[in-house]
Every structure is written in C-alpha cells, then in structure tokens.
Amino acid sequence: MGFKQLINSKKMLSLLAVLMLTGTNMVMAQAAATATEEKPGVDWLSVSYYILLFVLACIAIAVVGKILRVYDLSQKIQGKMGINWNTVMAVCFIGFLLAGLAGVYWSFTVHGSMILPAAASLHGAKIDSMFWTTTSITMVVFVLTQILLFTFLFVYKHSPKRRAYFLPHNNTIEKVWTIAPAIVLTVLVIFGFFTWQEVTNSADAKGEVASINVDITGEQFAWNLRYPGPDGLLGKKNYKLIGGSNKLGIDYNDKNSFDDLKADTMVIPVNKSVRLNISSKDIIHSVYMPHFRVQLNAVPGLPTFFKFTPTMTTEQMRNKLEKPEFEYLVYCNKICGGGHWNMQKVVRVVTEAEYTQWLAKQQPYLTPALRTELKLAEVNNNNNSTNRLALNN
Numbered sequence: 001m002g003f004k005q006l007i008n009s010k011k012m013l014s015l016l017a018v019l020m021l022t023g024t025n026m027v028m029a030q031a032a033a034t035a036t037e038e039k040p041g042v043d044w045l046s047v048s049y050y051i052l053l054f055v056l057a058c059i060a061i062a063v064v065g066k067i068l069r070v071y072d073l074s075q076k077i078q079g080k081m082g083i084n085w086n087t088v089m090a091v092c093f094i095g096f097l098l099a100g101l102a103g104v105y106w107s108f109t110v111h112g113s114m115i116l117p118a119a120a121s122l123h124g125a126k127i128d129s130m131f132w133t134t135t136s137i138t139m140v141v142f143v144l145t146q147i148l149l150f151t152f153l154f155v156y157k158h159s160p161k162r163r164a165y166f167l168p169h170n171n172t173i174e175k176v177w178t179i180a181p182a183i184v185l186t187v188l189v190i191f192g193f194f195t196w197q198e199v200t201n202s203a204d205a206k207g208e209v210a211s212i213n214v215d216i217t218g219e220q221f222a223w224n225l226r227y228p229g230p231d232g233l234l235g236k237k238n239y240k241l242i243g244g245s246n247k248l249g250i251d252y253n254d255k256n257s258f259d260d261l262k263a264d265t266m267v268i269p270v271n272k273s274v275r276l277n278i279s280s281k282d283i284i285h286s287v288y289m290p291h292f293r294v295q296l297n298a299v300p301g302l303p304t305f306f307k308f309t310p311t312m313t314t315e316q317m318r319n320k321l322e323k324p325e326f327e328y329l330v331y332c333n334k335i336c337g338g339g340h341w342n343m344q345k346v347v348r349v350v351t352e353a354e355y356t357q358w359l360a361k362q363q364p365y366l367t368p369a370l371r372t373e374l375k376l377a378e379v380n381n382n383n384n385s386t387n388r389l390a391l392n393n
C-alpha cells in the first residue's frame with residue numbers, strides 16, 4: 001500500500017482516532033487519580049463519562065446531518081429548491097461570530113477580574129502601561145478584523161446572480177498591510193527596549209543611593225536569602241564550597257561574608273532600590289514576584305540580578321485590596337520538579353525604620369559551629385591569624 005493510500009485509508013484514520021481517544025482516556029484517568037488523594041485508584045467513571053458525552057455529541061451531529069441530507073434529496077426529487085446550503089453556512093458564520101464575541105466578553109469580564117492589582121514597584125507601572133498599550137491595540141485590531149471577516153462571509157455568500165471578482169494581486173493593499181503593522185510593532189518594540197534597558201540597569205546612577213543587595217538562591221525546593229551585615233557588603237560565593245554546613249557555598253576567605261545574614265522572610269524597605277542577586281544551586285529556577293512585576297531565571301553557574309523599587313508596603317496593599325491576610329510572595333516560575341508548586345517565600349515590604357529593626361535581629365550565616373569547622377575562630381581577632389588561615393589552606 002502506497003503512503004498516499006495509507007493516509008487516505010478511512011480505516012487508518014478511525015484507528016488513529018480510537019488510539020488518541022484511548023490515550024486521552026488513560027492520561028485523564030491517571031491525572032484524576034493523582035489529583036484526588038483521598039480517593040486512590042484510577043477514576044475511570046468520570047473519564048468515560050466525558051468521552052461518552054463527546055461520542056454522543058458526534059453521533060447527534062451526524063444524525064442531524066443525515067436527516068437534513070435526506071430532506072434535501074427528497075425535495076430535489078420533487079423538483080423543489082431544497083436547502084440553500086450557502087445561506088445555512090452564512091448564517092452559521094454570523095452565529096460563530098456572535099458566539100465568539102460573547103466568549104471574548106465573558107473572558108474579559110470573568111478572567112479579567114482575576115488579574116493582578118496595579119504594580120507595587122516603580123518599573124512595574126511602566127511594564128503595566130506597555131502591557132495595556134499592546135493589549136488595547138491588538139484587541140481593537142482583533143475585534144475589527146473578526147467582524148469584517150465574518151460579515152464579508154455573510155454578505156458575499158454565493159449567489160447565482162453574482163460573479164466573484166478575481167483579484168490576483170494589488171500592490172497598494174500589500175503595502176498597507178505590510179507597512180502598518182511594521183510601524184506599530186516597531187513602536188512597541190522600541191518602547192519595550194527602553195523599558196527593559198531601564199529595568200535591567202545594573203549600576204546605581206550617579207548620586208543615587210546604592211541599592212540594598214539581597215542574595216536569593218534557588219534549590220529544589222526552596223529559596224535561600226542572604227542579606228549583607230553591618231558593612232553593607234555581601235561576601236563572595238563559590239559553588240565549589242557548597243557542603244553540609246555551608247549550604248550556599250559562601251566564601252569565608254572573603255571577610256565581607258563574615259557578617260552576612262540569614263533570613264526566612266524577604267523583608268525590604270519601601271521606596272528603596274533593591275538589587276536581587278539571583279543564583280541557583282541545582283537546576284534552573286525562576287524568581288517570580290508578580291506584584292512587583294519581577295521575573296528572572298535563576299541559572300546554576302550564571303548569576304543574574306534584578307533591580308526594583310517597591311512602592312507599596314504590605315500594609316498599604318492589604319488595605320487597598322481589603323484583604324487583611326494578604327502577603328506578597330516570591331514564587332518559582334520554572335516547573336523544577338515535584339515540590340515546585342510550594343517553592344515560595346513571603347516578601348514583606350515595610351517602612352525603613354521597621355526594616356532596620358528587623359535586620360538587626362537576623363542571625364549571621366557564620367555560626368560559632370561553622371567557625372570552628374572552618375577553623376576561622378581567630379580570624380576576626382587580628383591580621384596574623386588571617387595569614388595563618390591562608391597557610392592552613
């Protein structure tokens with residue numbers, strides 16, 4: 001049997017349909033089984049129910065089609081006009097347009113009410129305005145083209161009184177539909193380019209107060225935070241130093257790391273620039289703080305960073321949303337394994353005074369036990385011992 005015949009064969013197609021249905025059935029059964037923990041075992045009933053509904057709907061459509069066909073033929077045998085399928089199709093198209101537009105409206109109102117509140121960061125406002133500009137332009141174009149498309153299908157349905165106009169090529173039309181989107185897209189891309197440049201600007205601008213450095217390291221399945229101690233500087237890290245008691249691979253040959261602090265919650269002061277230094281210990285994760293419009297991958301071996309300025313404290317956001325329980329969160333936005341769904345940490349935006357108070361209470365990574373283990377006990381006392389440490393190594 002030739003390849004063409006193989007594809008055309010109705011038997012092959014129906015076999016494929018049966019295989020796909022069975023496959024879907026099995027996948028859905030397994031998903032349903034894992035989703036309901038209290039009801040172990042494969043839940044075939046609910047799966048078969050939906051498949052049966054689908055098959056019944058197909059049969060119903062086929063039966064209605066056959067009945068119409070029989071009616072049509074009997075009309076023609078009697079010498080009557082029969083069904084005007086062109087009108088039927090044209091009306092169906094208008095029905096499709098109306099149903100589609102109603103669906104768009106439903107989606108905008110129902111899902112639209114679930115979108116994030118206004119950005120709680122400086123750059124976030126720009127990202128939001130970019131998002132809404134793009135959405136508005138594409139929505140207007142989408143609605144207009146859909147209305148035109150289906151209305152034309154209806155108005156210019158086949159009619160024996162009319163001949164179709166053959167238009168093989170028209171340079172003016174080609175130019176219009178090439179140049180107009182090109183201009184719109186160029187403007188959007190340039191707009192996005194400058195916003196992105198601002199967002200990823202690494203150096204603190206001249207005269208600007210230096211950003212607060214916060215280290216965030218992803219691992220399966222948690223985020224680890226490190227704050228600079230009183231010296232305001234974060235020590236170096238080296239993945240080769242990662243071990244039992246040195247979870248992040250902090251380099252204690254760098255004195256700046258001695259006072260680096262451990263934190264369970266990401267507490268940051270409002271209206272201050274924060275520079276998140278992002279890395280990963282195992283696989284690719286992604287730092288995702290939707291309320292601040294912050295997202296960047298955490299890649300092992302490739303440190304990345306994101307600078308942002310929160311503009312609303314947790315308290316202000318709670319009042320605004322009228323949700324006293326509200327917390328900002330940092331999530332992982334890469335499906336990184338079985339515990340991915342719970343890879344999150346609370347982010348609390350507070351006033352500067354509260355931040356200073358909180359920071360003073362945090363414990364350093366360098367615990368006395370770790371000091372002994374790393375033979376760092378005397379390092380802080382005088383310079384000679386630093387030299388001795390070097391020799392020891």
Ligand SMILES: [Cu+2]
Binds near residue numbers: 218219221286
């Ligand atoms: Cu992750």
